[in-house]
Amino acid sequence: MSTLLEVSGVSVSFDGFKAINNLSFQIGQAELRAIIGPNGAGKTTFMDIITGKTRPNEGRVLWGEKSQSLLKMSEAAIARAGVGRKFQRPTVFEDQTVHDNLLMAIKNDRSPFSVLFFKPKFRDLGRVEELAAEIGLSDQLHRKSGELSHGQKQWLEIGMLLAQEPRLLLVDEPAAGMTLSEREHTTDILVEAAKTRAVVVVEHDMEFVRRLNCKVTVLHEGSVLAEGSLDHVTQNKDVIDVYLGR
Amino acid sequence: MKNSFILRNPSVLIFLGVLALFTLGVTFMSEATGAGLISTSFVKTLGKTLCLCLIAIAMDLVWGYCGILSLGHFAFFGLGGYMIGMWLMYERTRQIVTLSMANAEIPPTDQEVVDAIGSQIFGVVGSSDFPPIWSFADSLPIQLALVLIVPGMLALIFGWLAFRSRVTGVYLSILTQAMTLALSLYLFQNDSGLRGNNGLSGLQNLPGTDAIPQSLISIWFFWASALALGLGFLLASWVVSGKFGSVIRGIRDDEQRVRFLGYSVEGYKLFIFVMTAMIAGIAGALYYPQAGIINPAEVAPIASIYLAVWVAIGGRGRLYGAVIGAAFVSLVSTWFTGGQAPDVPLGFYVVKWVDWWQVLLGLSFVLVTLFAPKGIGGLFDLFEGIRSPRRHGAALGPDQGSLQEKEAQE
Numbered sequence: 001m002s003t004l005l006e007v008s009g010v011s012v013s014f015d016g017f018k019a020i021n022n023l024s025f026q027i028g029q030a031e032l033r034a035i036i037g038p039n040g041a042g043k044t045t046f047m048d049i050i051t052g053k054t055r056p057n058e059g060r061v062l063w064g065e066k067s068q069s070l071l072k073m074s075e076a077a078i079a080r081a082g083v084g085r086k087f088q089r090p091t092v093f094e095d096q097t098v099h100d101n102l103l104m105a106i107k108n109d110r111s112p113f114s115v116l117f118f119k120p121k122f123r124d125l126g127r128v129e130e131l132a133a134e135i136g137l138s139d140q141l142h143r144k145s146g147e148l149s150h151g152q153k154q155w156l157e158i159g160m161l162l163a164q165e166p167r168l169l170l171v172d173e174p175a176a177g178m179t180l181s182e183r184e185h186t187t188d189i190l191v192e193a194a195k196t197r198a199v200v201v202v203e204h205d206m207e208f209v210r211r212l213n214c215k216v217t218v219l220h221e222g223s224v225l226a227e228g229s230l231d232h233v234t235q236n237k238d239v240i241d242v243y244l245g246r
Numbered sequence: 247m248k249n250s251f252i253l254r255n256p257s258v259l260i261f262l263g264v265l266a267l268f269t270l271g272v273t274f275m276s277e278a279t280g281a282g283l284i285s286t287s288f289v290k291t292l293g294k295t296l297c298l299c300l301i302a303i304a305m306d307l308v309w310g311y312c313g314i315l316s317l318g319h320f321a322f323f324g325l326g327g328y329m330i331g332m333w334l335m336y337e338r339t340r341q342i343v344t345l346s347m348a349n350a351e352i353p354p355t356d357q358e359v360v361d362a363i364g365s366q367i368f369g370v371v372g373s374s375d376f377p378p379i380w381s382f383a384d385s386l387p388i389q390l391a392l393v394l395i396v397p398g399m400l401a402l403i404f405g406w407l408a409f410r411s412r413v414t415g416v417y418l419s420i421l422t423q424a425m426t427l428a429l430s431l432y433l434f435q436n437d438s439g440l441r442g443n444n445g446l447s448g449l450q451n452l453p454g455t456d457a458i459p460q461s462l463i464s465i466w467f468f469w470a471s472a473l474a475l476g477l478g479f480l481l482a483s484w485v486v487s488g489k490f491g492s493v494i495r496g497i498r499d500d501e502q503r504v505r506f507l508g509y510s511v512e513g514y515k516l517f518i519f520v521m522t523a524m525i526a527g528i529a530g531a532l533y534y535p536q537a538g539i540i541n542p543a544e545v546a547p548i549a550s551i552y553l554a555v556w557v558a559i560g561g562r563g564r565l566y567g568a569v570i571g572a573a574f575v576s577l578v579s580t581w582f583t584g585g586q587a588p589d590v591p592l593g594f595y596v597v598k599w600v601d602w603w604q605v606l607l608g609l610s611f612v613l614v615t616l617f618a619p620k621g622i623g624g625l626f627d628l629f630e631g632i633r634s635p636r637r638h639g640a641a642l643g644p645d646q647g648s649l650q651e652k653e654a655q656e
Binding site: 051053074075076077079080085095096103110115116118160 | 485488489490492493495496499500502503505506507508509510511513514517
């Protein structure tokens with residue numbers, strides 16, 4: 001399996017505090033990966049580095065078959081290259097309808113002029129319907145997304161991510177604030193998505209991670225502490241000491 | 247055409263209808279083309295008001311839809327006015343000079359004519375040479391193009407520098423204020439080449455129309471302003487109705503999220519900033535021939551702040567709101583400051599509106615922002631809400647206890 005994203009020797013510090021310390025990580029073309037770690041382990045900073053929000057002090061972030069460096073690219077260019085990100089708190093455009101939210105996310109030319117003259121084609125509208133069905137919002141398409149429940153907003157955001165057709169999906173605590181059945185649905189969507197692309201899930205909830213049934217990376221103080229199956233890492237003595245043992 | 251642009255945006259049709267009726271009404275009441283019920287100077291005031299409505303649309307696009315609180319759009323308005331003013335002044339002076347020289351025994355050379363125009367125009371600032379920026383003043387097509395190009399270029403350079411460095415919010419507003427202040431201070435200098443604080447004057451006299459009375463010219467400009475406002479409204483509604491509108495409203499509400507969707511936020515901001523600067527330029531080019539004079543005080547920082555106040559009072563984020571705000575506030579302001587409003591004697595003190603109008607305006611701005619953030623445009627929601635709460639039978643929330651349609655009022 002070839003590598004999609006390779007992060008090597010990355011460090012970043014804020015005012016002397018090392019948020020990420022010599023971290024290395026790689027993920028394949030179609031792989032599901034969970035990242036766990038205590039608060040302050042650097043999970044969010046790690047995502048910020050990949051998506052271009054934070055520039056690391058040192059290290060390399062290489063992307064795709066051509067091993068292109070992501071460090072020189074803007075956030076928008078990285079997103080267009082195929083990195084999609086879901087934030088911890090659901091961020092959808094509340095003033096706009098579910099339909100408009102999805103249409104905005106669907107993969108198309110993103111330059112101002114082509115967007116100005118954009119007319120949704122049959123294919124785009126079909127894709128909106130399809131995605132809405134997948135995230136269970138088919139009958140909510142013309143409601144303003146601000147009126148949706150918390151869980152529905154989370155799904156809408158996942159739907160928008162899928163609409164972008166990213167090759168790598170970064171998902172920050174997708175199950176936060178969801179009911180049990182909503183969690184199961186979310187797990188299904190993520191497992192399904194990981195069949196065709198790389199998915200990285202940051203999660204606190206062990207039960208949720210167990211249900212994902214995938215390789216787990218444990219972060220601690222900005223670097224990788226252990227990596228392997230969930231059972232493997234939960235038996236690791238270091239992991240028990242710093243994380244589970246608390 | 248179930249999905250046509252007009253059907254999806256009924257307010258466009260209503261707006262254009264109201265504008266057309268208003269234009270017809272003024273035409274039939276004016277001195278030149280109608281019953282003479284309204285004076286030529288008031289026709290000019292109305293024409294100028296339409297231009298202010300046009301720049302308010304530009305402001306609403308950039309602020310109400312894209313979330314960039316620009317407090318410098320009157321710089322572009324003024325530049326548009328200066329560009330057309332240069333041609334008007336040059337051409338008219340040329341005609342006067344040629345006429346007066348026609349009786350000379352030796353016919354004047356071209357250079358002599360140009361020199362005479364120069365000393366006529368720049369005599370007030372103690373010069374007679376044309377500065378380089380007047381190079382194209384003899385050509386109407388080029389000066390008309392410059393009405394778009396000069397504000398557009400300034401907006402492009404300023405916007406590129408500001409947006410690229412991710413300057414947002416109040417810092418950007420301060421920068422735009424600095425821009426318009428710097429422009430105004432520059433224009434105040436005599437050697438800026440635009441006659442310093444004298445500005446350009448006599449712009450109401452169209453070259454070659456000495457036989458045509460001002461009453462008719464004022465109606466022409468009124469029509470042109472109405473046409474420009476109609477087209478501007480159409481353009482702006484088209485821009486905000488589609489996916490482009492989605493993206494810029496997204497930028498207004500959550501810039502970072504738009505960036506992670508893969509849209510280059512800076513590119514979009516620059517696009518909308520330059521476009522609105524050009525609209526402002528056109529509005530200025532139509533305004534100043536009706537005002538007759540333009541001077542650097544017109545681009546003073548306070549003018550752009552007024553613009554934001556109009557849009558806020560009218561209701562930002564809806565185009566007709568901006569138009570209503572600009573028309574209402576500027577007309578009321580004309581009434582109050584023109585000495586027509588009756589003084590209010592309080593016994594111990596007489597409220598003179600010329601002095602107190604600004605206080606009233608400031609107070610209403612604060613009150614609107616606090617208690618009616620939708621502005622005057624929000625009143626239309628009230629009417630519409632009573633007519634049709636468009637929720638298609640759905641409740642306001644998915645939970646059992648959420649507000650139902652019967653209870654809901656839009």
